[in-house]
Amino acid sequence: MSGRALLDRYRASLSGLARKSRLRALSGRAGLDFASNDYLGLAGSKRMADAVATALANGTPVGATGSRLLRGNDPEHEALEAKAASFFGAERALFFGGGYVANFAVLTTLPQKGDLIVLDELIHASAHEGARAGRAEVVEARHNDANAVEDAVKTWRADGGTGRAWIITESLYSMDGDRAPLDDLAAVADRHDAFLFVDEAHATGVYGPDGRGLAHHLEGRDNVVVLHTCGKALGASGALVTAPALLCDYLVNRCRPFIYATAPSPLMAVASATALDIVGDEPDRRDQLARLVKLAGEKAGTLGFAPSGSQILPIIIGDNARAMQLAEALQARGFDVRGIRPPTVPEGTARLRISLTLNVGEEDLAALFDALSEECSR
Numbered sequence: 421m422s423g424r425a426l427l428d429r430y431r432a433s434l435s436g437l438a439r440k441s442r443l444r445a446l447s448g449r450a451g452l453d454f455a456s457n458d459y460l461g462l463a464g465s466k467r468m469a470d471a472v473a474t475a476l477a478n479g480t481p482v483g484a485t486g487s488r489l490l491r492g493n494d495p496e497h498e499a500l501e502a503k504a505a506s507f508f509g510a511e512r513a514l515f516f517g518g519g520y521v522a523n524f525a526v527l528t529t530l531p532q533k534g535d536l537i538v539l540d541e542l543i544h545a546s547a548h549e550g551a552r553a554g555r556a557e558v559v560e561a562r563h564n565d566a567n568a569v570e571d572a573v574k575t576w577r578a579d580g581g582t583g584r585a586w587i588i589t590e591s592l593y594s595m596d597g598d599r600a601p602l603d604d605l606a607a608v609a610d611r612h613d614a615f616l617f618v619d620e621a622h623a624t625g626v627y628g629p630d631g632r633g634l635a636h637h638l639e640g641r642d643n644v645v646v647l648h649t650c651g652k653a654l655g656a657s658g659a660l661v662t663a664p665a666l667l668c669d670y671l672v673n674r675c676r677p678f679i680y681a682t683a684p685s686p687l688m689a690v691a692s693a694t695a696l697d698i699v700g701d702e703p704d705r706r707d708q709l710a711r712l713v714k715l716a717g718e719k720a721g722t723l724g725f726a727p728s729g730s731q732i733l734p735i736i737i738g739d740n741a742r743a744m745q746l747a748e749a750l751q752a753r754g755f756d757v758r759g760i761r762p763p764t765v766p767e768g769t770a771r772l773r774i775s776l777t778l779n780v781g782e783e784d785l786a787a788l789f790d791a792l793s794e795e796c797s798r
Contacts (some may be wrong), residue, residue: 441740442761451756453779454788459626459731460705461778462655462695471694472687480690484683489672492683500689501660507696508632508648509639510662514671515692517684519621519649522659524550525677526617526645527588530667531556534583536576538569542596544619545764547588556586563593566604573612585614591634592622595765595773597728602635609643617645622732625653626706631699650688654695658684705778712776712785719789723796734760735772735792743770749795755788 437443462468475496476482486492497515504513516522527550531537535556539547542563551558557576561568573585587609589600602618609616620633628636631653638644642664650658661671671678699705709731717727725735737743740761747759750772761770774788 441744449756451751451754452784452788453756453777454774455756455758456775456777456779457622457652458655458777458779459622459653459709459775460655460699462625462653462698464779465655465695465698467698468655468691468694471690475687475690480686482687483685486683487679487681488683489679494683494686494689496686496689496693497683500693503693503696504648504660505662507630507700508646508660508662509636510646510664511640512665512668513660513662514668514678515684515689516659516661516678517681518651518657519544519619519647519659520546521677521681522647522649522661523547523619524553525671525675526647526661527551527586528554528677529671529675530615530617530645531586532583534581536573536581536583536585537588538572538585539588540564540569540590540600542593542766543588543590544594544621547619551588556583557581564598564600566601566608569605570608570612573608573614577612585609585612586617587614588617588619590619590621592620592627592730592732594622594732595760595771596734597730597732599634599730602638606638606641606644613643615643615645617647619647621647621649621652622730624648625695625699626709626731630703631706650692650695654692654699656688656691656695658688658692660692708778709776712778712780712782715782715785716774716776716789719785723789723793731776733774733776735774737770737772738768740770743772746792746795747772750788750791753791755791757788 484492501513501515523546531554533555537551537556537558539551539560540563541560559572561572569587587605589605591600606616618635620635623634625631627634635646639646645663648660650656713731716733720727743759747757750757757772757774760773
């Protein structure tokens with residue numbers, strides 16, 4: 421195929437997305453923050469900035485310059501991992517460059533050939549990609565349905581499956597803002613000698629004692645692996661996998677995305693470690709966010725939209741074009757609200773994803789819903 425023909429194929433694909441109102445484009449930050457995952461407002465934290473500045477002044481390098489197994493293993497990485505293991509109550513922690521790569525890394529490394537991965541149907545794309553790139557068999561289960569998960573494991577066993585089952589869930593779902601039945605899933609894992617892998621991306625720092633997440637009471641068990649991202653409520657970047665020490669050792673030795681990637685910046689390790697201190701020291705941040713969640717739920721209810729009970733509030737519109745029109749109208753009025761369309765969410769559920777952060781106040785939130793009411797009535 422010639423270069424021109426190949427470009428024409430890509431052009432046709434983009435045109436098809438445009439016809440479905442699914443064409444994406446990059447846009448910068450503008451307006452009040454109702455779009456980011458900076459739930460606790462830590463990305464602009466002076467305490468974190470000062471910690472990074474101090475580390476730089478003391479000689480911490482900007483870049484790791486190599487993989488962790490070569491020259492890229494810095495004291496800051498190890499200090500963060502030790503702090504995280506203690507904070508979350510796990511035997512050990514391992515620092516990755518981001519949540520996507522961490523999900524992909526775990527699911528392409530720990531489940532083995534002959535094992536079964538049971539994915540919640542609405543789990544993040546990184547988990548889907550990692551599971552399907554790995555060696556285990558993969559099935560999906562109905563969203564937040566522990567019985568469906570157990571049925572999938574039983575069916576696999578009845579069909580001759582002899583390996584280990586892996587149950588994969590988010591604790592708080594990024595597009596619906598709802599919570600997984602973690603205790604029920606843990607019970608399924610226990611009954612079937614399975615592993616439970618919990619992605620706490622949107623719960624870390626926000627929920628649980630001292631912000632330790634919704635799966636805090638499961639950490640430290642020998643059949644539980646947890647992912648904590650550092651780029652959302654913790655305001656930095658990277659991700660921490662907490663697990664039994666043996667599994668972390670296995671990842672260090674067998675996980676290609678860990679072995680062959682340049683290590684995260686040591687400065688991000690400093691920032692993330694400081695963020696863990698902040699979420700432990702400053703519970704008022706979580707209290708303030710909880711007040712915003714309550715108010716947003718009340719405002720959404722008056723407009724006929726269901727509250728999610730979390731800092732992620734989906735306003736389901738349905739039609740792709742209408743969702744994007746509403747998002748653009750709100751952005752023009754100074755509110756950074758983004759429209760979310762398939763394939764990120766199921767067909768027919770295009771939505772506004774309202775993200776609540778401490779970068780806005782109660783007056784800002786009230787103004788947003790006033791604007792939303794006006795735009796929806798047009």
